[in-house]
Amino acid sequence: MRRLLPTILAVAGAILVPATPASAHAGDTTSVSDYRITVAGLSSPLDGVTVRVVEGGARLELGNDSGRAVEILGYSGEPYLEVRPDGTYENVNSPATYINQTLGGETAIPAAADPTTAPTWRRVSGDTTVRWHDQRARWTEPAPPPEVTADPGRAHRVREWVVPLRDQTRTFEIQGAIDYEPPPAAWAWWLGSALLGLTVVLLARPRPGVAGPLALLGGLITWGYVVTTALDGAGWAPVPILAGLLAGAAVRWSPPFYLTLAGFILAAFAGFGSADVFFAAVVPSAGPTWFPRVAVACAIGVGAGLAFTGVLRLRAAVPEPAPA
Structure with missing residues (x-):
């Protein structure tokens, strides 16, 4: 796993760094609206x-x-x-x-x-x-x-x-x-994201085997959102695809550092990077109008919860200093 992490970081950097601006302005068209x-x-x-x-x-x-x-x-x-x-x-x-x-x-x-x-x-x-x-x-x-x-x-x-x-x-x-169409209640979606993140921490911290399935769930929902935006004509967004891939891989590899990395990328790039869907009624996405908001709330909540869980496990793995 230690040899795998540098590869993951290199792939993440190669995709995230150049892709983020292009994803934010895909075709200079894609944006939310009322x-x-x-x-x-x-x-x-x-x-x-x-x-x-x-x-x-x-x-x-x-x-x-x-x-x-x-x-x-x-x-x-x-x-x-x-x-x-x-x-x-x-x-x-x-x-x-x-x-x-x-x-x-x-x-x-x-x-x-x-x-x-x-x-x-x-x-x-x-x-x-x-x-x-x-x-x-x-x-x-x-x-x-x-x-x-x-x-x-x-x-x-x-x-x-x-x-x-x-x-x-x-x-x-x-x-x-x-x-x-009137915009949704953004505060309710932010609150739901926070409660989901807290639930993930409470479930995954005492039960190491729970983190992987939760990460897979977050990755699958993120991929679903990518598919609906592609069907609406916005193209394939590489950043959420990578975030979902890293999160989904946690079902097999879930050491603390990987959980922290995957959770952070999922929350930051598939969640907070798309949080404008909380503020507008019309989102560039095919299918039910509620699904993009659910997908982004899951990315924020699951991603932040996994990242925090990984940090707590990293701290727990640090040996206590020997008494003087």
Whole structure:
């Protein structure tokens, strides 16, 4: 085990150090929100064309397996994106190409980007599925809507939205809505995390065999959260994957130092690093809306409990100084 620990530390450093900033800003899109973006469908369905919301509402996704070219129109009705059978193209003359490059739409628009000029297409992908930011399908104002300001504790339909599409000469639309949902009680999730951590210490300290299964539970729940975020389009987050792996390995190796290391990484990177889910109603995750908060609470509670248990065992293993 002593020879294994340096390897674990080296792998942890190699993954955690470079991956943490990228994970925090994955695709510059993934973030929690109190505004739920939903797609109702297409105004005129086309076989092979599918649309959905991904990354917690940060982007829209259109898949085109119809065998025909489908255009996504920009904010002035100009051609913006075109998904063809051989890939995806963007119009460099469309202002939307530059507005949608970042979540906030703050990229400078070149003077040559004129929606009234003929499109100049640039191939950006060989894929027939495209994801893009769209200001029409998001609440972009700095202040909440008046109805939310007046009653923030209740859900509200903010507005409905459409994004126009064109199939050759026929125009149709993606239709959807923006709904406000009140945020959860963050204090309750923090309290639950603390109580879970205390329970882990009380169970694992007097019973060495309990620590491994508890760590495995924390690792499995963390992996489950990673899967749900990937299904929502956010990609695979390497830091929580590593944290879950180290925690899961404790079912076989649970000496004090390993428990401390695995618990700290689980709590810090899969727990506290994702604690923003306690403060917002909408989380970039597929499946039940409560699961991300449960997963993060478990990562914090189980991880902190294991780390504290490992520290207590390390202190207990230090021999008492011999009497003078």
